[in-house]
Amino acid sequence: MTVPAYSDDLALATRLADAADALTTARFRALDLAVSAKPDRTPVTDADTAVEDAIREILSTERPGDTVAGEERGGTAGSEGRAWVIDPIDGTKNFLRGVPVWATLIALVEDGTPVVGMISAPLLGRRWWAARGEGAHLRDAAGERRMSVSKVATLGDAYLSTTDLNSWTEYHSREKYLALTEACWESRAFGDFWSHCLVAEGAMDVAAECIVNPWDVAAAQVIVTEAGGRFTDLSGAETYEGGSALSTNGLLHDEALAVLRRQ
Structure with a gap:
């Protein structure tokens, strides 16, 4: 049996998402949430930075040769080699307002092309993931299933x-x-x-x-x-x-x- 090319990376992305979910759910609607503004006036919370730091720490151990590029701590993926591209909380404005539509986004980019994607939205109870050549999948309250796009033609x-x-x-x-x-x-x-x-x-x-x-x-x-x-x-x-x-x-x-x- 052939092992999928990105199975280890997808398993690692799952671990990263689990770690992120633990942090974000603990800080959602927290009364002591610390908020600041970036130069472009978009908000950033202590949860954003904590999640990115936690992901970077795991990657430094598990994939020390890979580059990491994140929204809060910087870095670029480049066009060669492997890079993990991280958005610790996509939907920070929703997170701040108590709207449960936000997620942690994790991608592995190889030679400039995304090859693994993981999106976890714990307050929606949904997680989406994919790896190149292995299809796309969703887990929600109804269970886990493979996804496919619609057939609408106009x-x-x-x-x-x-x-x-x-x-x-x-x-x-x-x-x-x-x-x-x-x-x-x-x-x-x-x-x-x-x-x-x-x-x-x-x-x-x-x-x-x-x-x-x-x-x-x-x-x-x-x-x-x-x-x-x-x-x-x-x-x-x-x-x-x-x-x-x-x-x-x-x-x-x-x-x-x-x-x-x-x-």
Whole structure:
């Protein structure tokens, strides 16, 4: 029997997610939660830094030769070698407000391509993961199952999840946001990691974000593609480093890009 190429890395990602969940759930709604602002005015909590530090400590023992790039402590993945790309809490604003939609995102990037992705949202009771060539999986209250994207074939029948209109106005295009939402059957704003995970599950057909960082979407890229979907930036480049993100069931991708490219 052939052992999957990334089985050890996926097992390690599971351990990292377990350690992160223990810390985040203990600090969620904590009265003494310490909050500060980064230079871009986005919030960071003591839980964010504690999770990233804990993950880095485990990786320093288990994968001392790998690079680590995280939202809070810095670092870059590069285009060669192995790097773990970490977002300790994706959805920090939700975490601060007591909204249970946040997750720890863990990706292994090999020679510039995400090959393992782990997204754990403990307050939602959901965890998504994938490894290259091994499919994408979900564990929730109903148990564990392999995921696959939807079969919706036209945007007019599609369920879209996207982000705040003000962000599109500031960083991309208000007109293109409206064009995409109007081209689809329905639109929602689940936001952040959840939009892309729902595409991988087949619950959503399209997810679009006008501004992201690499740690926001590295894990999502491999999860969506292993579920049979397609992941690019808004220009169509197949990268997690393009500063934006578009994930679809694959059937709708070119049509969505065409809408976003219209003048």
